[in-house]
Amino acid sequence: MKDFDGKIALVTGTTGIGLATARRLAAGGAAIIACGIDRAANAAMTAELDSSGAGALVMAVDISVPDQVRDAVTAGVERFGGLDIIVNSAAIHPYGTAVSTDFDTWNQTMSVNVGSIYLTAHFGIPEMIKRGGGAIVNVASVQGFACQQNVAAYATTKGAIHTLTRSLALDYARSGIRVNSVSPGSIRSPILEKAARGENGTDADVEAAYRRFGEAHPIGRIGEPEEVAELIAFLCSSKAGFCTGADYRIDGGLTAGIGVK
Numbered sequence: 001m002k003d004f005d006g007k008i009a010l011v012t013g014t015t016g017i018g019l020a021t022a023r024r025l026a027a028g029g030a031a032i033i034a035c036g037i038d039r040a041a042n043a044a045m046t047a048e049l050d051s052s053g054a055g056a057l058v059m060a061v062d063i064s065v066p067d068q069v070r071d072a073v074t075a076g077v078e079r080f081g082g083l084d085i086i087v088n089s090a091a092i093h094p095y096g097t098a099v100s101t102d103f104d105t106w107n108q109t110m111s112v113n114v115g116s117i118y119l120t121a122h123f124g125i126p127e128m129i130k131r132g133g134g135a136i137v138n139v140a141s142v143q144g145f146a147c148q149q150n151v152a153a154y155a156t157t158k159g160a161i162h163t164l165t166r167s168l169a170l171d172y173a174r175s176g177i178r179v180n181s182v183s184p185g186s187i188r189s190p191i192l193e194k195a196a197r198g199e200n201g202t203d204a205d206v207e208a209a210y211r212r213f214g215e216a217h218p219i220g221r222i223g224e225p226e227e228v229a230e231l232i233a234f235l236c237s238s239k240a241g242f243c244t245g246a247d248y249r250i251d252g253g254l255t256a257g258i259g260v261k
């Protein structure tokens with residue numbers, strides 16, 4: 001018996017941590033409903049997961065658009081028979097201060113990073129209740145606790161995810177739905193690669209930047225998506241039956257210190 005046999009999991013984001021989580025849950029026996037806007041990544045995930053295990057339905061979904069999220073939940077429930085797990089990993093990471101960030105970018109960041117968690121809960125929780133409960137894991141960030149400069153919109157959304165996690169946990173604890181978040185430090189993924197490339201674009205030495213980012217973490221390296229996926233899988237599993245309303249840091253010790261030597 002595998003840890004997710006018979007479970008149906010919706011995962012947002014089809015690259016990086018979302019992809020690693022879909023792989024881990026599928027390896028545990030879960031059927032996967034995956035939602036992402038990266039069509040090449042969606043196609044690769046379909047090819048990898050469709051023929052294995054309990055099956056996968058990978059859909060081109062803009063998770064900030066209510067009708068698209070509703071239709072994805074409906075299609076997934078029709079295909080697999082219900083919904084037990086939601087992992088919200090998709091996000092955008094624009095750079096900017098309150099002055100340099102335009103209002104459209106601000107609103108889009110709120111919609112994609114936080115609004116999507118409301119939307120998957122809004123449409124998904126009634127389906128989870130029909131199954132007697134379930135688990136939700138939201139991918140926040142260390143930036144919800146202590147942030148860098150020039151990421152005003154992104155950091156704000158990550159703090160909001162911590163709060164939305166607590167709110168959902170309290171509202172649905174008696175429905176058997178546990179809700180937690182994870183807060184990663186720097187993790188090897190397309191979002192971090194964009195940060196590593198910075199102003200140097202394609203000429204950047206990404207591995208050198210990863211080593212520099214890693215040095216900032218007491219453990220001396222950046223994390224891997226599979227390490228975050230393993231924590232998410234634990235929080236989704238019955239082993240985490242008494243865990244709800246909390247955030248779990250996975251940051252190599254980054255936020256344990258104050259960075260002054």
Ligand SMILES: NC(=O)c1ccc[n+]([C@@H]2O[C@H](COP(=O)([O-])OP(=O)(O)OC[C@H]3O[C@@H](n4cnc5c(N)ncnc54)[C@H](O)[C@@H]3O)[C@@H](O)[C@H]2O)c1
Pocket residue numbers: 012013014015016017018035036037038041061062063064088089090091092112139140141142183184185186187188189190191192
């Ligand atoms: N990589 C890190 O260093 C790091 C650190 C802390 C937190 N996080 C968080 O981890 C989560 C996953 O990021 P990642 O590191 O895997 O990077 P990633 O870029 O691989 O994942 C983000 C995914 O979101 C998708 N996406 C963006 N907008 C979307 C939309 N409107 N609709 C559907 N999908 C959309 C992207 O296509 C991508 O697949 C994010 O919430 C991110 O904020 C990452």
